[in-house]
Amino acid sequence: EVQLVESGGGLVKPGGSLRLSCAASGFTFGGYNMNWVRQAPGKGLEWVSSISSSSSSIYYADSVRGRFTISRDNAKNSLYLQMNSLGVEDTAVYYCARETGISYWGQGTLVTVSS
Amino acid sequence: DIQMTQSPSSLSASVGDRVTITCRASQGIGNHLVWFQQKPGKAPKSLIYAASSLQSGVPSKFSGSGSGTDFTLTISSLQPEDFATYYCQQYSRYPLTFGGGTKVEIK
Numbered sequence: 637e638v639q640l641v642e643s644g645g646g647l648v649k650p651g652g653s654l655r656l657s658c659a660a661s662g663f664t665f666g667g668y669n670m671n672w673v674r675q676a677p678g679k680g681l682e683w684v685s686s687i688s689s690s691s692s693s694i695y696y697a698d699s700v701r702g703r704f705t706i707s708r709d710n711a712k713n714s715l716y717l718q719m720n721s722l723g724v725e726d727t728a729v730y731y732c733a734r735e736t737g738i739s740y741w742g743q744g745t746l747v748t749v750s751s
Numbered sequence: 752d753i754q755m756t757q758s759p760s761s762l763s764a765s766v767g768d769r770v771t772i773t774c775r776a777s778q779g780i781g782n783h784l785v786w787f788q789q790k791p792g793k794a795p796k797s798l799i800y801a802a803s804s805l806q807s808g809v810p811s812k813f814s815g816s817g818s819g820t821d822f823t824l825t826i827s828s829l830q831p832e833d834f835a836t837y838y839c840q841q842y843s844r845y846p847l848t849f850g851g852g853t854k855v856e857i858k
Contacts, residue, residue, distance in 0.1 A: 671847070681787075681795065681838055683847040695845045731794060737785045737842040739806065741794040 638662040638740045640732045645745030652722050652749070658715040658732030658742055666690075666710035669736050672717045674728035675744075682728075685717065686736065699725075722749045753777050753841050757850035763858040770826045772853045774839035779819045783843040786815055786824045789852075790835045798837075799824065829855070 644656040656672070672684040685706040686695045694706055705718040715732055729744040754777035764770050774784065782802040787795040797806045799815035802822055812827045826833055834857055839850040 680852045681840070681849040683849065686845065686847065697846055736847065737783060737800050738787070738795075738840060739785075739797050739800060741796070743794050 638734070640734065640740060640742035642730065642732050642742045642745040645730065645747045647748045647750065648722055649751055650723055650749055653718070653720045654722065654747060656717040656719065656730055656732075656745060656747070660713045660715065660732075660734075663734075665708075665713040668734050670708060670715045671733045671736070671738065672706060672715075673731045673733050673738070673741075674726075674747075675731070676725075676728040679728075684730070687715070719747070722747075724749050752846055753780060753844065753848050755839055755841055755848050755850040757837075757839060757853050759853060760851060761854040761856060763856050764829050765858045766829055766831060768829045770829050770833075770855060772824045772837055772855075774817075774822045774824070774850050776820045776822075776841055776843075780841045780843035782818045783841055784815075784817070784822050785840050785842065786813075787838045787840065788833075788835045789838065795838065826855075831857075 639661045641659045648654050669688050671686045674682050687706045703721045707716045727749045729746050731744045732742040734740040756775045758773050784802045786799040789795040798809050798813050803815045814825045816823050836852045836854045838852050
């Protein structure tokens with residue numbers, strides 16, 4: 637069974653940093669592109685970042701480029717999102733998702749940016 | 752960026768109704784489209800990939816069609832568990848983009 641489990645969310649002050657993790661199991665993690673997608677409270681889905689299976693290609697939404705860094709460790713079956721210079725507009729549930737045409741989602745982790 | 756426009760943004764329907772949701776891309780995306788279902792407080796669930804292929808384990812009452820710029824998701828006979836918000840997503844090119852969602856409510 638495919639499982640994606642996010643962790644690392646929480647309350648952070650504006651300007652602060654947070655590192656999200658996603659632990660994958662039930663499939664060959666190193667064979668798939670991976671993504672972070674977020675959803676602000678009461679809003680729709682917003683793509684944040686993607687990384688190819690070998691980390692050779694990385695993409696970011698304009699809204700996070702220069703502040704967020706996606707990475708992965710295929711040996712540990714893990715995906716990461718380092719988030720710096722957080723603003724209130726980054727408040728959202730962050731989902732880890734498999735494949736460019738998303739096939740599986742994690743349960744999400746809530747990031748709240750507030751003073 | 753490719754804009755994805757869903758319509759309607761919401762609809763009211765009865766159990767047993769046939770429901771159709773449309774998604775239009777601002778430029779051609781081939782068949783690089785997926786559909787998701789999301790219930791309140793839950794993660795999205797993938798229903799359809801490559802515009803018309805059913806994800807494993809998804810009941811056959813869900814179907815997708817279209818290519819290029821115009822796509823549809825059809826629920827053949829709406830059941831209580833189908834009341835949710837539905838989203839489309841294109842994966843033809845980056846940035847990946849989503850439709851604004853269609854909320855299916857009980858009439």
